[in-house]
Each structure stands twice: as structure tokens, then as C-alpha cells.
Amino acid sequence: MTGLAMAAALIAAPSFAAPAADAPDPAADLKAFQKYFRDKFPKVKFEDFVNGPYSMDEGLYRQWKEKEEFPPYEFALDLGKELMAKPFGNGKTLADCFPNKGVGIRQDYPYFDTEQGKVVTLELAVNQCREANGEPPYSYVKDEMAAVTAYMAFTSRGKPFDVKIPDDPRALAAYENGKRYFYTRRGQLNFSCATCHVQSPGERIRAEVLAPALGILNAMPIYRSEWSGMGTTSRRFTSCNSQVRGVPLKPQDEDYRDLEYYLSYVSNGLPISGPGARP
Amino acid sequence: MRKFFFIDRTGFQSIALLVWLGLGAGVTAMPGTARAQSPDAEAGRKIAFDRGKGNCLTCHVIKGGDSPGTIGPELKDLKAKYPDRDELTAIVSDETKRNPTTVMPPFGRNHILTEQEISAVVDFLQTL
Numbered sequence: 572m573t574g575l576a577m578a579a580a581l582i583a584a585p586s587f588a589a590p591a592a593d594a595p596d597p598a599a600d601l602k603a604f605q606k607y608f609r610d611k612f613p614k615v616k617f618e619d620f621v622n623g624p625y626s627m628d629e630g631l632y633r634q635w636k637e638k639e640e641f642p643p644y645e646f647a648l649d650l651g652k653e654l655m656a657k658p659f660g661n662g663k664t665l666a667d668c669f670p671n672k673g674v675g676i677r678q679d680y681p682y683f684d685t686e687q688g689k690v691v692t693l694e695l696a697v698n699q700c701r702e703a704n705g706e707p708p709y710s711y712v713k714d715e716m717a718a719v720t721a722y723m724a725f726t727s728r729g730k731p732f733d734v735k736i737p738d739d740p741r742a743l744a745a746y747e748n749g750k751r752y753f754y755t756r757r758g759q760l761n762f763s764c765a766t767c768h769v770q771s772p773g774e775r776i777r778a779e780v781l782a783p784a785l786g787i788l789n790a791m792p793i794y795r796s797e798w799s800g801m802g803t804t805s806r807r808f809t810s811c812n813s814q815v816r817g818v819p820l821k822p823q824d825e826d827y828r829d830l831e832y833y834l835s836y837v838s839n840g841l842p843i844s845g846p847g848a849r850p
Numbered sequence: 851m852r853k854f855f856f857i858d859r860t861g862f863q864s865i866a867l868l869v870w871l872g873l874g875a876g877v878t879a880m881p882g883t884a885r886a887q888s889p890d891a892e893a894g895r896k897i898a899f900d901r902g903k904g905n906c907l908t909c910h911v912i913k914g915g916d917s918p919g920t921i922g923p924e925l926k927d928l929k930a931k932y933p934d935r936d937e938l939t940a941i942v943s944d945e946t947k948r949n950p951t952t953v954m955p956p957f958g959r960n961h962i963l964t965e966q967e968i969s970a971v972v973d974f975l976q977t978l
Contacts, residue, residue: 719886759962761946770953775920777908 587686894974
């Protein structure tokens with residue numbers, strides 16, 4: 572993007588987006604981003620931002636608390652636990668690929684892998700592990716992928732997002748690319764992600780209450796009644812893109828991974844709450 | 851079919867599309883309300899409510915429409931607020947001209963609706 576187009580994109584973004592002339596400063600972005608949502612919703616407790624639409628609407632919040640007594644994602648947790656421990660053809664397991672066997676580590680993803688020179692999300696790490704051990708990759712959007720990431724999220728509940736940007740210009744570039752993707756308007760309807768999740772959280776779009784961008788990934792993956800099943804971050808990104816008559820990218824495309832890097836970083840400090848259940 | 855020969859190409863396509871979409875459920879399900887309106891206002895109401903067209907209910911409360919969103923203001927008393935229909939046409943065609951950060955899609959600029967469709971929608975807006 573040219574400097575001019577970038578400036579135009581940022582003008583269209585809400586006031587907290589840093590002026591284009593400044594050098595990228597993720598720490599300042601994070602502060603301004605979190606302040607924007609705290610100021611906009613003074614009554615919402617900081618940790619509650621991780622509950623998506625439920626943090627925005629008291630009626631929904633009550634319904635959700637009742638639902639949590641029989642969580643619809645329970646079967647996914649059992650399956651996820653089993654798949655983590657199930658031996659591959661070569662005898663290794665998925666758990667072997669992760670620090671602490673994959674338990675309690677969700678908050679550290681995505682991370683910038685300086686060897687691969689790219690952002691590695693939890694979903695990508697799962698399939699890289701499978702392929703390195705001669706197993707076919709899982710579908711990125713649901714089923715087994717949703718189950719193992721649900722299990723990893725569940726064992727990390729309450730741990731604050733701790734996404735790091737290492738001192739590497741490529742990591743900073745990935746962060747900036749994700750940020751740009753988030754605020755760029757696209758498609759026939761001229762929407763950016765921020766149009767819905769920064770400018771309009773708490774509003775109803777038809778019957779759905781829009782989640783705030785702060786903490787929007789902490790509950791991933793989610794069970795959605797509308798999907799009658801689980802969906803991953805990849806699934807949510809592609810469905811938000813298609814909802815606005817846009818053409819979604821491929822799951823785990825570089826832009827999506829960078830987007831996840833940006834969104835997770837600016838939610839640092841907020842606890843992992845996944846898996847989530849949604850109407 | 852003959853009539854269509856008098857309509858320019860874009861007009862033809864959009865009418866064909868409207869017919870093709872069937873404008874089924876949503877529209878036939880609410881008889882009555884619009885009987886007294888001019889044919890254009892009635893066509894405009896269909897376009898405004900159709901999810902594949904204006905889909906204005908996504909963001910606006912509009913009399914007679916089901917499960918509206920709350921992102922934009924309720925659409926009412928518009929004739930009093932905007933006596934000049936060109937103002938309404940401008941808002942629907944490209945609200946980013948008035949408000950660069952608006953979330954409302956530019957229906958004219960991005961060819962979501964044709965000029966004729968926007969004109970019909972404006973006729974409908976003036977009845978609210």
C-alpha cells in the first residue's frame with residue numbers, strides 16, 4: 572500500500588489508530604486500543620470483553636450463564652484430549668510437538684517464528700506437526716482442528732494473552748500487515764473488520780449482537796448454534812468475509828495469520844476463555 | 851417480455867434479477883401496508899427489505915420490516931427532514947461523501963443498486 576492510501580485507510584479508522592507518519596509502535600497501539608473500548612463501555616468489566624456478544628447485552632449474558640451449565644462444546648473437549656494423545660503412525664503424538672504437551676499454552680499463540688520467518692498460529696502449528704510426522708493435515712475450519720484447539724484453550728482458561736513481537740523487522744511488518752488488513756475497507760459493501768467490531772460493537776446487525784474487537788479471539792474456537800457445531804478462528808474469519816459479499820481468503824493465508832497476530836496482540840492481558848458458546 | 855426492450859441494459863438486468871430472486875417470503879408475507887403507495891414506492895420497499903438488494907433492515911428500523919438492526923437511526927419522518935429528494939438520493943448513493951467514516955455502504959457508487967432502484971427506494975423513504 573502506498574503511504575497515501577495507508578493514510579487514507581487510517582483516517583477512516585477510529586481515532587486510536589496511530590497517525591501514518593509515526594513509526595509502528597505496537598505497545599502504544601495496544602494502550603490506545605484497550606482505552607478506546609474501556610471508554611466506550613465503562614460498565615463492562617475488563618475481563619468480560621472476552622465474552623464476545625455476551626459482554627454487550629445483559630439479557631444475552633444471562634442466557635449464556637444458564638447455557639454454560641451444559642456447555643455444548645463438551646464433546647469437543649473429550650475428542651480434543653483423545654486426539655492429542657493418540658499415537659501417529661510413527662508412534663509420536665500431537666502433544667509431543669508442543670511445549671508442556673500442549674497443556675496451558677494457548678495464550679502464547681500466535682507467535683512469530685524467526686526460523687520460518689512468519690506468524691505461526693495454533694491451528695498452523697497443529698497441521699505442521701501432523702505433516703512433519705507423515706499425517707494428513709486436519710481441515711482448518713471445524714471437527715478435529717476445532718476439538719484439539721478447544722482442548723488447548725480450555726486448559727489455558729484464565730491465562731492472559733501473552734503474544735510477543737520479537738525484535739525482528741519481519742515480525743513488526745507482519746503485525747503492521749495484520750493491522751492494515753483489519754482497518755481496510757473492502758468488497759461491494761465497503762466494510763472493514765473495524766466497521767463492525769470497532770465502530771459498531773453492541774449494536775444489532777439484524778438479530779445478531781456485534782462482538783467488540785477487544786478480546787474477540789480469546790474465546791476461540793466456538794460452538795455456534797447457527798453452525799450446529801464448532802468452528803475455528805479460520806472459520807469465523809472466512810464467514811465474516813463472505814457475510815459482506817467479499818471473497819474470503821484461504822484459511823491460514825498469510826494475511827489471516829497476520830490479522831490474528833495483530834488482534835491477539837492488542838488483546839494482551841485479557842484471559843483466554845475458550846472454547847466459547849454462541850447463539 | 852416486449853416491454854423490456856425499452857429498458858436500458860442495467861435496468862433490464864436488475865429487473866431480471868429481482869424477478870429471479872423471486873422476492874419471495876419477506877415481501878409476500880406482508881400484504882396490506884403498502885397497497886396505497888405508488889408503484890415506485892412499493893418497488894422501493896421491496897428493494898429496501900430484500901436481503902440480496904438494499905437489505906436496509908440490517909441496520910435500520912423501518913416500519914413494516916422484521917428483525918431490524920440498530921446500527922443506523924430509525925428511518926422515519928424523512929420527508930420533513932430532507933424535503934429535497936436529491937438529499938436522500940445522495941445519502942443512499944454514497945453516504946461517505948457526507949460522512950467519510952460512516953458504516954453505511956455506498957449503494958450507488960459501488961453499484962449495489964442501479965439509479966432506477968435508488969430512485970424507487972427514495973420514493974419509498976418519502977412515505978415513511
